[in-house]
Amino acid sequence: MQLEGSCHCGAVTFQVDSPHPYPYQRCYCSICRKTAGGGGYAINIGAKADTLQVTGAEHKRIYHARLNGSTSSGERHFCGTCASALWVYDPDWPELVHPFASAIDTDLPVPPERVHLLLDSKASWVDPDVGKHDKCFEGYPEESLAAWHERLGLVR
Template sequence: MLLEGSCHCQAVTFSVKSSHPFPFNRCYCSVCRKTAGGGGYAINLSGDSNTLRISGKEHIAIYQAVIDGEQSTGERHFCQRCASALWVYDPEWPELVHPFASAIDTPLPSPPKLTHMMLGSKAEWVEVNAQIQDKCFYAYPDESLAEWHQRLGLER
């Protein structure tokens, strides 16, 4: 599925092909919460980094979080003008790029189930609206974005 996205001020637009377009994986970690906001969590999708096309590259900045005293290899791309979180790229997995669902303009399919992850980092004010079919994890889930889509037969 071709995903098209943008920042709030439209200075940056992008597209990327994704076999895993269901926005199911809600991350409550402090990095996602503070850099992407969105109800106390962020939702990342998965895309093929070779298909990423960007307009407005000159408006993009990169943030690498410090986690447990070490700089993360993950590069969080955001618009310098409006601060919209756009995607995460990690050179440890060069074939992947993880756009934030909040930056995607293409209508996304509705996931049949959700995964709530990093609940151990959740802010006190955040209410988790987990349904009975959802999975919840104190830290990282037991399956990847690709494995979740594959298990449910949802690859596109």
């Protein structure tokens, strides 16, 4: 599925192909929560890095989070004008890019279940909205984005 996204002010727009477009993972870690998660979590989608096309890249900035005193290799791309979170890229997985669902303008499919991850670092004020079929994890689940889509027959 081709996804189109943008920042709030429109300075940065992008397109990317995603075989895994369901916005089903809610990440409660402090990095996602503080850089992109107004509801106490952020949602990333899986996409193919080699298909990413960006307009207005000169307005884009990159943030490398600090983890236990070390700088993460993950690149959190955001608009330098309006600060909208756009996508995460990690050179450890060069074939992938993870757009934030909040930056996607294309209608996304509704997931049949959700995964709530890194609940061990959620903010005390966050009360996760866990559905009947949702799965919850204190850390990372073993099932990847691709495997989740495949298990549910949702690969596009």
